[in-house]
Amino acid sequence: MLFHLTPLDAWLEHPDRPYTTSSLALEGFIHCSADEERALAVANARYASARGPLMVLLIDENRLDAPVRWDEAADGVLYPHVYGPVNRSAVAGMLEAERDSSGRWAHLAVWS
Structure with missing residues (x-):
């Protein structure tokens, strides 16, 4: 399983199309991580000030x-x-990153 971080709004923006990111246009690929630990490290490096889910x-x-x-x-x-774009049928599920008391992204939880 590959882990890809995204604000919820970006995922919901075009539900009838394959999912894309600005990095696909700029760099030619969509960034992913191989596991929860690396996904959280990237979240803290790139999304520390993110608002919303x-x-x-x-x-x-x-x-x-x-x-x-x-x-x-x-x-x-x-x-x-x-x-390339991510066909939505390849998305097997979604988790929500949650912060700890210090404000760092600390764990992933089943999204409800």
């Missing part, structure tokens, strides 16, 4: 129409990148 799309790599490549980031860690 922050979601994690659980993407089933085997159901994706677009290819996935594992690329090395500046920190030396391999991250999965989706090289």
